[in-house]
Amino acid sequence: MGFENNIGKYRLGQTIGEGTFAKVKLAVDTTNGSKVAVKIIDKQMVVESNLKYQANLPNTSFTL
Numbered sequence: 051m052g053f054e055n056n057i058g059k060y061r062l063g064q065t066i067g068e069g070t071f072a073k074v075k076l077a078v079d080t081t082n083g084s085k086v087a088v089k090i091i092d093k094q095m096v097v098e099s100n101l102k103y104q105a106n107l108p109n110t111s112f113t114l
């Protein structure tokens with residue numbers, strides 16, 4: 051049931067912004083019609099970024 055662009059009670063609309071790790075979409079709460087911004091985060095980008103960040107810290111070593 052529902053639209054393919056729904057996430058739970060939110061109906062996703064147009065993309066209103068993009069960041070390094072995320073896309074932000076306009077969405078409507080279908081229970082009351084209020085507009086919200088939904089941020090969709092690229093998990094892989096965040097993970098890769100953390101690995102690089104940790105690798106660049108001086109005098110530390112991480113076993114991942």
Ligand SMILES: Nc1ncnc2c1ncn2[C@@H]1O[C@H](COP(=O)(O)OP(=O)(O)OP(=O)(O)O)[C@@H](O)[C@H]1O
Pocket residue numbers: 066067068069070071072073074087089
């Ligand atoms: N609550 C919001 N309402 C409306 N637009 C938003 C909202 N949050 C973010 N945006 C839009 O989405 C864009 C991306 O947001 P996001 O937080 O992912 O990245 P950023 O902080 O701008 O950049 P970066 O991730 O590179 O630091 C923002 O630049 C803004 O235009």
